[in-house]
Every structure is written in C-alpha cells, then in structure tokens.
Amino acid sequence: MKLPLIDGFLYQRRFLPFVICFLFVLSVVAGCQNNAAQSGDQQAVLAVLEKNARATQNENIEEYMSTVHPDSAMYKSSKAMLPGVFAAADMKCRVEESKIESINANEAVVHYTLLTESVIPNDPAFRNNRTKQIVTMRKHNNEWKMYSGKVDKVEFVQ
DSSP states (O other): OOOOHHHHHHHHHHTHHHHHHHHHHTOOOOOOSSHHHHHHHHHHHHHHHHHHHHHHHTTOHHHHHTTBOTTSTTHHHHHHHHHHHHHHOOEEEEEEEEEEEEEOSSEEEEEEEEEEEESSTTOTTOOOEEEEEEEEEEEETTEEEEEEEEEEEEEEOO
C-alpha cells in the first residue's frame, strides 16, 4: 500500500519505536581464541552496543553506521531509514542490561535491554519503550559490528 507523503510520515512516527528497536537489534558481537582475548572481545562487543545507543541519542548517522556490519542485510536500509527516524523524534537511549550468550573468534550473540525515551515529556509522536533484544555480531576488519538481530519483547513505559 503506497501512502501519501504526510500519511507516510505519520505512519513512520507511529511505528518509530519498533523501527528503532529493529535498528538497535543490529548491534552486538564478540570473539576470541583464549581467555585474555575473550575478555577483550567481550568488552569490545559491549562497547559496540553503547556506541550504537550513543549514536542514536546524538542522531549521528555516521557513528551509528560504524557499528553495523557492511555485509549485513540491513545495512543499506538502516542507512536510508535513519534520517527519517532522527527527524521524527529526539530520543535518549540507554543500554540497561547486557549478557553475552556466546562468543568465538568471529561471532558473538548478545542479549540486551535497551531503554529508549523521548526527550519531550508526554511526546504524542513517540512512546517510551524498553526492548529486550538479541543481536549477533561479526568481525569486520578485526572490529565487532552488529550483523543481525531480533526484538524479543517491547514494553511501553511512562
């Protein structure tokens, strides 16, 4: 169904929490070959989540895209969608919890909880939400990047 520009914009704002959750799902990874390397990789993987949340909050497309694996199926669509998302709402984002489920030299799976809130109190265009997500990260040029993910649960909060 093709939506007119205004209806499309309203549609985009209405489903913005889900779009944001999906974009964030694209952020987590790790890898290692021994305990020392694993510890460093674990820290690097979790740092990708924090960087992604910070980039979203700062509406920094370049920084956000630096956390997404360029071979990810969602790379191009995320890059195209972010300007509209950032134009539609001003958000605060915070990783509340994170747990690395598995990690090896090239791939990590992370469960995390992300709190996303509008900077405008009682914003009618954005519903504050807490999402539980699972993200798979892979290395690209020896750096962890979000490769794929899914939202397990969305909870709307006050």
